[in-house]
Amino acid sequence: MWKNRNFLLLMFGLGVSSTGLWVGIIGNLEFLQKNVESSFLQALIILAGFLVGIFLAPMAGRIIDRSNKKKILIYAGFARCAAIFFMYLAIASNHVWWMVVYTLVIGISGTFSxxxxxxxxxxxxxxxxxxxxxxxxxxxFTGSRIVGTALGGVMLVSMSLFSLYTVTLISYIILLISTLFIHVEEKPKEFNKNDKKESFFRTLGELYPMVKKQQKVVYGIFLLLPAYLFLSGFNLMVIEISDLQHNPGIKGILYTTEGVCVFIGTFLSKRFFRDNPKLSYMLAITFIIATAHTSLFLAHLPAMSVVSFGLFGLAAGTLFPVVTTIFQTDVPSDYHGRFFSIKGMVDNIIFQILMLLTGLFLDTIGLEKMVIGFGITSFIIASLILLQYQVRGKQQRKKVALTK
Structure with a gap:
């Protein structure tokens, strides 16, 4: 794989652009803090890109399935680069509406790329x-997040926002150039001009019968829910833990611990799941995530909060590559674009709802009660999947016994 020129080009471009993306996110937060007082309006502006992605996802999925993937990545790369110029206008004029346009263009490009x-x-x-x-x-991506946020923080102190977004623009240009040198052979897909207009429910109707037949895909989708419960409130919980411990420095420790453990988790995924991703192992990982979430009720203890985030990073680093591989191998290639677009759309909706719930619960019942509630919910989800898996296994064994 390390001799695979296409893979190396794609990963190099992804690493550089992801670092630039996180530098840009730091710039977004700084610009909003200076120009928008309302936290609610700040959240709406940040969510604008996600919202447009939700509406475009069905169309994007069908276009991806019909079209050349490299061309789509190139067009999305041009859109990202163009978006930076809208941000330049926002900084020069201090008009938030230009940032809204920037956010929408970035969201559209992400929906396709x-x-x-x-x-x-x-x-x-x-x-x-x-x-x-x-x-x-x-x-x-994890390494880029760590480097990008650290670099963005340093640059805010010593450089202007123009310079910060210029770094982001350069990273997007590097991704675009690396994409141009990728060579992929794709068979042209048949295009029927009489196809009905794409919609979420129509695309879902096409995907559902296919996904239903692929049990690993179904289990994989539900096994990700406990991880989403943790991830959606990740930043809010870090801030809350920092306040709880009266220690601003714990933020960096938690981010770094989680990131390092993700690296270790991906190594473990290659060791234990390369040949056969057994569902029993994946369920064990999901129970670890639930344990990590629940254990945060002791987050007032610095060592315990570090252990909790480390456990989550370890489990998430193992689970996500395995589940993604299942999706790529078990879902027929002709449906990949629609499947990943709809999945991305649903993921965004789930994340936004869970993030709002996390903020609401932190304000009302507090961190300790919230993490216990979310942890128990994760245990229930994992237990239901385990129960259904055992019932299905018994039914299959009975069928085998009857055929003998």
């Missing part, structure tokens, strides 16, 4: 190397 990249990986990497590729992908 993220599913396209996930559908391209199986085209440039051998099937037996997909788990390694997804692990590397996750490690690069």
């Amino acid at each position: 993220q599913p396209a990249m996930q559908t391209m990986l199986p085209l440039i990497v051998k099937k037996e190397e997909l788990l390694d590729a997804n692990g590397i992908n996750m490690n690069i």
Whole structure:
């Protein structure tokens, strides 16, 4: 895989652009803090890109399935670069509306680029190397998040916002150039001009019968829910723990611990799930995530909060590459674009709802009660999946016994 030119180009571009993305996110927060007093309006502006992605996801999925993935990534790359100029206008004029346009363009490009990249990986990497590729992908994004946020923080102190977004623009240009040198052979898809207009429910109706037949895909979707419960409130919980311990420095420790443990988790995923991703192991990982969430009721103890975030990073680093590999291998390639687009759309909706719930619960019942409630919910989800898996296993064994 390390001799695979296409894979190296894609990962290099992803690493550079992801670092630039996180530098830009730091810039977004700084600009909003200076120009928008209302926290609610700040949240709406940040969510604008997610919202437009939700509406475009069905159309994006169908276009990705019909079209050349490389061309989609190139067009999305041009859109990202163009978006930075809207941010330049926002900074020069101190008009938030230009930032709204910037956020919308970034959201639209992400709606196309993220599913396209996930559908391209199986085209440039051998099937037996997909788990390694997804692990590397996750490690690069995690590392980029750590480096990008740290770099953005340093740059805010010593440089202007113009300079900060220029770094982001350069990173997007590097991604675009690396994409141009990728060579992927794709069979042209048949296009029927009489196809009905894309919609969420129509696309879901096409995907549901196919997904229902792939039990690993179904289990994988539900096994991610406990991780989403933790991830959606990640930043809010870090802030709350920092206030609880009266220690601003704990934020960096928690982020770093989680990131390092993600790296270790991806290594474990390659060791234990390369040949056969057993559901029993994946369920064990989900129970670890639930345990990590519940254990945060002791977050007033610095060592315990670090252990909790470390456990989550370890489990998430193991689970996500495995589940993504299952999606890429068990979902037919003709449906990849629609599947990953709809999944991304649903993920965004779930994340926003859970993030709002996290903020609400932190304000009303407090961190301790909230993490116990979320942890118990995760245990219930994992237990129901385990119960259904055992029932299904018994039914299959009975069928085998009857055929003998």
